[in-house]
Amino acid sequence: MHAINFESFGKFVNELAESADVFGPVKGKVTSFEKIKDASELNFDVLTEYGAKGILLKPGELMYSYKNDMIIAPELLTAKQKNKVLLGLRMCDLAAIKKHDIVFKKQAPEDPYYAKRRDNTLLFGYHQKQCGDEWCFCQSIDLDVSFDLMFYKRSDHYLVEIGSEEGKKVIDKFKKYFDESDYVMTADDKRIDNQIKLDEKDISKIYENHEWQKLSDACISCGACNVLCPTCYCFEFRDNIKPDGTFEKTREFSECQLSSFTKVAGGHKFRDKKLDKFKHRIYHQLQYFKEKTGKTLCVGCGRCIRHCPERIDFVSGINKMNAEVKQ
């Protein structure tokens, strides 16, 4: 185990930023993961409003362009990429990246755009026991994380756990900032305090329950839950024409709560009822993804409740429905 005090941590980050693109939580109008130039920009106080998904699954990703009757691969795929470090990733953010690794790297065919961004990226986790707020329920989910380094916040320093060979190389390279520590982490040290709990992740028996109607009646179909979710990865393509006559195909996230999500040519919309769309998101997160991969997609960060304009607490809703099933 290693340790690094807060002051050294800042210097360490600044030195990292000289040779790599460093991304971390930054507080602006909202808190989100942004590229930083200096450690003083970082803000670890709150769980970011936006997840970190936009760094590796970049909105507006150029898939290819078309000019003079030729399809041209984007620079991302042909040029060498600068190394990246994502730091300040909470357990939920780390877990979310692991879900995207499954979809875009493990499941064939590999997505070369995600893979290219991911392959030269180091993940530095950040852990504090009082992590989020009353809407976090990550401890109800099997948080499956991979990291290169994990920083556990203590009173005046971080304890550092090495998670990969690459992580060890970083410690070796920057060893002037790190001290050896003989502290032994306990299971309790790694826990996160949650105030709410999803009692049962299996929601297969409550699909027809009337409580879903109550939950979805409050939904205003704004799609904020999709946008803020660190795992929601559904995407669509856009075709753009540039002034110089080049055509470009780009990729954007798409939101299953909006009715355009299922609209086919001719105008028909499948799954058009708000109730069904609402259930689709939750079932994709907790059941469908598990059917395909063995893991839930949801990481329990609570962003979809915390920032829902109607504060739709589906965790309590599911608990209530599953309690009915048990009776």
Added chain:
Amino acid sequence: MKQASVKVLNPYMPSKVKVLEFFRESPDNFSLTVGFKKEHEPGQFVMVSLPGIGEAAISIASYSNKSMKLNIREVGSVTDNLAKLRKGDSIFMRGPYGRGYPMKELEGKNILMIGGGCGVAPLKGVVEYIATNRKKYGDITLFFGYRSVQDVLFTREIDSWKKHYKVMLSIDKVQKNERESCYDATPGFVTENVERANITPANTVVLMCGPPKMMELTMQALQKKGFQSDQLFVSTERLMQCAFGKCGHCMIKGKYVCTDGPVFRWDEIEAYKND
């Protein structure tokens, strides 16, 4: 330079394909024959794109190793622009994708094909597949239905189909002066032809594709005749972006139309057909 020599396989990248023939089938429907030679199963689909306009999932309406036929209805910006293509033009394509009709599994069985409008397109691929493997299947009956005489598709193929298979055409509305030229079709819905037909479920499977309402009514008619859900195979339509199980758009209750479908055995999705 080592970096550049590594060829990245990019599943999103289409390849350029020549249009070999354009044929107008009906006022809002046409067939394109394209020089896309990739092994495929009947019922699979391809992604067809026009730079700057977009990409659309199109079912394969042929079975041949020489070229591929696509049957397309003009219902949106991509398909409207595909209709402007002529012999010698190029389009971009990738695929084939998805799970087609399980033709190997169905060997030895009688096959009923029921199609409505451009839903006949994937079934045409099955018809051509059977033609090259005729001895492996029992009786073949085609129930194809169209809105009007002008909407009848594959008029160039109908006569040859009639020589080899039982063909039951229906046309929703036939005007009096059109009786002569309606390809011996029965006026009325395809469902009514199915209801009237002397068909039994014994050793028989049904392959179906068409508008949701038509499929629902036909299911009811078939169930009255004793057909079970596991004897019916349907081809489904959903919005698609990637076509290989990533983008999430085509999901029906956790199943991807692009990889688990587009052909499903009816009992796999019966309860969730509106999802």
